[in-house]
Amino acid sequence: xxxxxxxxxxxxxxxxxxxxxxxxxxxxxxxxxxxxxxxxxxxxxxxxxxxxxxxxxxxxxxxxxxxxxxxxxxxxxxxxxxxxxxxxxxxxxxxxxxxxxxxxxxxxxxxxxxxxxxxxxxxxxxxxxxxxxxxxxxxxxxxxxxxxxxxxxxxxxxxxxxxxxxxxxxxxxxxxxxxxxxxxxxxx
Amino acid sequence: xxxxxxxxxxxxxxxxxxxxxxxxxxxxxxxxxxxxxxxxxxxxxxxxxxxxxxxxxxxxxxxxxxxxxxxxxxxxxxxxxxxxxxxxxxxxxxxxxxxxxxxxxxxxxxxxxxxxxxxxxxxxxxxxxxxxxxxxxxxxxxxxxxxxxxxxxxxxxxxxxxxxxxxxxxxxxxxxxxxxxxxxxxxxxxxxxxxxxxxxxxxxxxxxxxxxxxxxxxxxxxxxxxxxxxxxxxxxxxxxxxxxxxxxxxxxxxxxxxxxxxxxxxxxxxxxxxxxxxxxxxxxxxxxxxxxxxxxxxxxxxxxxxxxxxxxxxxxxxxxxxxxxxxxxxxxxxxxxxxxxxxxxxxxxxxxxxxxxxxxxxxxxxxxxxxxxxxxxxxxxxxxxxxxxxxxxxxxxxxxxxxxxxxxxxxxxxxxxxxxxxxxxxxxxxxxxxxxxxxxxxxxxxxxxxxxxxxxxxxxxxxxxxxxxxxxxxxxxxxxxxxxxxxxxxxxxxxxxxxxxxxxxxxxxxxxxxxxxxxxxxxxxxxxxxxxxxxxxxxxxxxxxxxxxxxxxxxxxxxxxxxxxxxxxxxxxxxxx
Numbered sequence: 001x002x003x004x005x006x007x008x009x010x011x012x013x014x015x016x017x018x019x020x021x022x023x024x025x026x027x028x029x030x031x032x033x034x035x036x037x038x039x040x041x042x043x044x045x046x047x048x049x050x051x052x053x054x055x056x057x058x059x060x061x062x063x064x065x066x067x068x069x070x071x072x073x074x075x076x077x078x079x080x081x082x083x084x085x086x087x088x089x090x091x092x093x094x095x096x097x098x099x100x101x102x103x104x105x106x107x108x109x110x111x112x113x114x115x116x117x118x119x120x121x122x123x124x125x126x127x128x129x130x131x132x133x134x135x136x137x138x139x140x141x142x143x144x145x146x147x148x149x150x151x152x153x154x155x156x157x158x159x160x161x162x163x164x165x166x167x168x169x170x171x172x173x174x175x176x177x178x179x180x181x182x183x184x185x186x187x188x
Numbered sequence: 189x190x191x192x193x194x195x196x197x198x199x200x201x202x203x204x205x206x207x208x209x210x211x212x213x214x215x216x217x218x219x220x221x222x223x224x225x226x227x228x229x230x231x232x233x234x235x236x237x238x239x240x241x242x243x244x245x246x247x248x249x250x251x252x253x254x255x256x257x258x259x260x261x262x263x264x265x266x267x268x269x270x271x272x273x274x275x276x277x278x279x280x281x282x283x284x285x286x287x288x289x290x291x292x293x294x295x296x297x298x299x300x301x302x303x304x305x306x307x308x309x310x311x312x313x314x315x316x317x318x319x320x321x322x323x324x325x326x327x328x329x330x331x332x333x334x335x336x337x338x339x340x341x342x343x344x345x346x347x348x349x350x351x352x353x354x355x356x357x358x359x360x361x362x363x364x365x366x367x368x369x370x371x372x373x374x375x376x377x378x379x380x381x382x383x384x385x386x387x388x389x390x391x392x393x394x395x396x397x398x399x400x401x402x403x404x405x406x407x408x409x410x411x412x413x414x415x416x417x418x419x420x421x422x423x424x425x426x427x428x429x430x431x432x433x434x435x436x437x438x439x440x441x442x443x444x445x446x447x448x449x450x451x452x453x454x455x456x457x458x459x460x461x462x463x464x465x466x467x468x469x470x471x472x473x474x475x476x477x478x479x480x481x482x483x484x485x486x487x488x489x490x491x492x493x494x495x496x497x498x499x500x501x502x503x504x505x506x507x508x509x510x511x512x513x514x515x516x517x518x519x520x521x522x523x524x525x526x527x528x529x530x531x532x533x534x535x536x537x538x539x540x541x542x543x544x545x546x547x548x549x550x551x552x553x554x555x556x557x558x559x560x561x562x563x564x565x566x567x568x569x570x571x572x573x574x575x576x577x578x579x580x581x582x583x584x585x586x587x588x589x590x591x592x593x594x595x596x597x598x599x600x601x602x603x604x605x606x607x608x609x610x611x612x613x614x615x616x617x618x619x620x621x622x623x624x625x626x627x628x629x630x631x632x633x634x635x636x637x638x639x640x641x642x643x644x645x646x647x648x649x650x651x652x653x654x655x656x657x658x659x660x661x662x663x664x665x666x667x668x669x670x671x672x673x674x675x676x677x678x679x680x681x682x683x684x685x686x687x688x689x690x691x692x693x694x695x696x697x698x699x700x701x702x703x704x705x706x707x708x709x710x711x712x713x714x715x716x717x718x719x720x721x722x723x724x725x726x727x728x729x730x731x732x733x734x735x736x737x738x739x740x741x742x743x744x745x746x747x748x749x750x751x752x753x754x755x756x757x758x759x760x761x762x763x764x765x
Contacts, residue, residue, distance in 0.1 A: 008305035030421065034455060120435075128421075
């Protein structure tokens with residue numbers, strides 16, 4: 001890949017990363033102000049499931065990277081690469097399902113969105129992350145769909161630009177989630 | 189799957205012109221149609237906002253008069269008019285027209301691209317913005333009417349629901365959803381502007397050769413990307429406080445309308461911080477495209493290059509950066525410590541330095557030039573005038589001690605209407621008179637345009653200058669009327685402003701008439717009526733679907749080659765020749 005490749009998709013994802021970073025910075029500052037400003041800040045135990053979900057999400061990034069590497073290789077490895085992209089998509093769905101289950105575990109403890117500010121922030125931050133992750137799932141599904149349509153015709157390896165942009169976004173979702181986990185663990 | 193694309197290939201969009209009416213004019217992917225849609229939306233919005241301001245002015249000048257359709261305006265109705273006027277004007281006019289409207293139409297052509305980087309996102313951007321406007325307008329028609337907590341929607345008034353007054357029920361919820369959607373629309377637009385400017389430039393179009401308005405739209409989209417990303421979470425939290433019973437912004441033990449609010453522990457100041465972290469950069473989102481438009485148009489009619497183009501760009505970047513350090517100057521009265529107030533006051537004063545340099549560059553560009561006094565040129569000069577006038581009052585407001593007295597008065601109303609409202613509007617007018625021939629292939633009527641300019645310039649000074657005196661006299665803003673108290677002596681001034689506002693509003697009918705008449709019966713426009721250099725003048729008026737009819741322009745010159753020995757005895761060299 002030459003260094004002069006122009007990829008609007010990648011530029012767009014970098015810009016989106018900037019925007020999403022600012023969004024979560026805003027949520028974080030709201031959390032810090034809210035925690036420091038009030039007497040109703042209590043302690044909430046995060047459900048154990050969120051840690052398991054974290055592993056799922058990290059695994060999805062690994063399958064995506066390996067899949068991306070194989071997809072750009074020889075024909076036989078491209079097929080397995082495509083399968084790994086499907087696995088990534090599935091792991092993303094598993095993560096989302098796990099997050100919903102984590103919400104239900106929290107709800108079973110009697111903590112709903114408005115019970116206390118800690119619960120409010122947990123639900124809001126995880127939900128906003130999940131919404132952004134859905135964007136990544138749509139991107140993955142699009143890439144797989146396009147790959148299936150073209151069935152990897154030669155010439156040349158599969159595009160670095162679209163898949164690269166989707167992968168960049170997906171890994172960024174990992175980073176955001178790890179960041180949120182630290183923030184939630186420290187403040188809740 | 190797409191293959192690795194070269195810069196050349198990336199600039200080529202492989203979509204054929206659509207045939208159906210819907211794809212051509214409604215859900216169009218063409219940046220030119222989307223730009224016109226944004227401008228059309230802004231035109232509807234500005235007319236709506238102006239009518240709302242007439243109702244307010246009518247009541248302020250003649251408190252006992254019955255307003256057509258509303259009867260005697262109540263204080264609550266006045267606040268609703270004010271809230272909707274501010275929201276519509278700031279979001280749906282001053283953001284959509286100079287940035288999303290002209291930017292969408294002109295930016296891709298100026299960089300030599302066939303369309304935006306992400307045409308589908310671009311279409312979504314407009315339609316999400318349209319839905320946002322529809323939601324906002326719908327709040328006029330719900331029981332108890334639209335929100336009344338101002339365009340800043342300060343919590344807890346905006347967060348507690350209908351106990352806070354008529355319109356604070358469903359009306360305020362709709363307001364919050366409208367702004368949330370608006371944020372999404374502008375974020376999609378900003379993404380497009382950034383990727384298009386960076387990646388879809390044609391051969392030879394280095395960043396240094398970008399026309400100044402494209403630079404301004406690019407910087408504005410970076411500012412917007414950051415600002416709207418912060419307003420969006422604020423809206424989400426506000427909506428949750430309103431509909432889900434959370435307490436992000438509502439403090440404990442709050443009693444509104446004799447009812448204890450079932451919330452606790454939230455921070456009203458948090459809303460102010462989040463809102464103004466967006467709100468101050470928003471001022472520059474509204475005005476920087478105007479900077480770019482003026483810097484592009486003035487050299488054309490001065491037949492001289494813009495003075496100090498690199499200094500100009502550096503100043504715009506500096507303003508963009510500084511705009512994120514000053515939001516607290518909107519909150520001097522929120523009980524912040526003198527130290528914090530100073531921390532926000534100093535960069536507020538510093539930001540006047542790049543703004544003043546830019547102004548001097550414009551004056552230096554005009555100095556010694558043999559100006560061609562077209563309407564577009566006149567509006568550029570008017571822009572400089574109102575921007576300086578509005579900027580000067582900013583010096584006073586930037587001092588916390590002076591702001592303490594002036595903040596809640598008409599002085600601030602006069603200040604921001606000049607520096608942000610009228611200045612940005614003059615930028616929009618300049619852009620309209622300048623690009624109309626390109627957009628519709630017909631010239632606008634210059635004689636009507638000049639009458640429109642002169643009367644509007646006199647009008648805006650007649651409206652907003654006296655507001656500074658009202659403010660210094662202690663006339664509080666946001667009150668619906670004050671016939672019986674100490675502010676009663678100000679009534680004649682209010683009456684003057686009201687008459688001036690109604691007349692200046694009527695003058696805009698000349699512009700509307702000119703717009704409609706020229707659209708259908710204007711003189712046919714040549715490709716380059718103003719003898720300008722940038723790429724949009726190297727194609728037909730209006731441009732074909734793919735902007736350049738399959739040609740791939742190669743750029744060999746900067747945008748600033750005026751007053752030079754060009755080919756064929758011309759005094760300018762076009763960028764692509």
